[in-house]
Amino acid sequence: MAHDFQQDIDLIARIDAVPTILDVVCRTTGMGFAAVARVTEDRWIVCEVLDNIDFGLAPGGELKVETTICNEIRASHEAVVIDSVADDQAFSNHHTPAQYGFQSYISMPILRKDGRFFGTLCAIDPRPARLKNPETVGMFKLFAELIAAHLDSADRLDAARAEILLERENKELRDQFIAVLGHDLRNPLGSIASGVNMLKRTDDEPKRAQILALMEGSVARMGGLIDNVLDFARSRMGAGLVGKTTEPKPMGPVLEQVVSEFRSIHPDRVIETDFDVPAPVIADHLRLARLFSNLIGNALNHGASGAPVRVEATTAGGELFFSVANSGKPIAAEMMANLFEPFVRGKTADDQGLGLGLFIAAEIAKMHSGKVEAASSPQETRFVFRMPLDGA
Secondary structure (H helix, E strand, C coil): CCCCHHHHHHHHHCCCHHHHHHHHHHHHHCCCEEEEEEECCCCEEEEEEEECCCCCCCCCCEECHHHCCHHHHHHHCCCEEECCHHHCCCCCCCHHHHHHCCCEEEEEEEECCCCCEEEEEEEEECCCCCCCCHHHHHHHHHHHHHHHHHHHHHHHHHHHHHHHHHHHHHHHHHHHHHHHHHHHHHHHHHHHHHHHHHHHHCCCHHHHHHHHHHHHHHHHHHHHHHHCCHHHHHHHCCCCCCCCCCCCECCHHHHHHHHHHHHHHCCCCCEEEEEECCCCECCCHHHHHHHHHHHHHHHHHHCCCCCCEEEEEEEECCEEEEEEEECCCCCCHHHHCCCCCCCCHHHHCCCCCCCCHHHHHHHHHHHCCCEEEEEECCCCEEEEEEEECCCC
């Protein structure tokens, strides 16, 4: 992975003391150029600079690392101090002073707390300077340590911010888990509760058998919903949903089960159905039941209470077509663009207002190579789901 040198430049720029450090270095030593450089095995890049001798470098400027003495400092982690190149036995014939035309030079390694080498605090000038003394070397060492400490503090601050952000995201995800669980289990649980009350009031065996069958179907759906509660987290983390496809099976029983649940818990509402689904469907039928349930529940929640909810389904033309329509107040135009995002429509819901149903429905549709679309007018709001019959 390529190193992000702009991030290094930005890190140094965030240290307010660096310009003052460079100014003090130049004033104290009488040198005309001072810089903080990021030095790696193959790059030498200026992060901050004070240039009074027109050396020609600005932040982001670069020298070939092999032409610099800083490259040797990177290897040794030891400072290099030169009062006068002409009189220095080690550097009088060195290629770097000859190439860049300086006589005095000092460079101190900037070492992070964990020992990592960041770069150097360095200064040069075309004239000799008195640098080999405890005061100047000690000042450079102190400044280099100060810069390193700031870099370490910035890392800790960034890590703390990242941890806070992660915790915030985790909290949101936990809240959403609870919301999804409550949203998905409400209908089958309500159906079971209604069934229990009805069983208490009837001794009619055929009626009891019918109620028990409905309750049994609801229990099965609840078990599957609990297994799938992680779907929402997966979709929010970008992993997408993974379907459990089955052998081709008819969709009629799934649709009837979902509608029966709603009728049992909303006995005062009219749900009109028109199902013509003879063709078998390859799909994750449990998740499609969730999709149907969410769209029907959305229509019941937001539709006019005195008007029927109309549900249609067909298997024709090589696709499964499912639609839910309701009368009532139309969806506001400004909400349409984000209608399938979580918690959008829940802000105006009359019930608990979780606003998750349409998001989950859209994710399940994607999983089946299908899509959910919406159209809303003062006369009707309609949601339509389409998918290829072999599209899981």
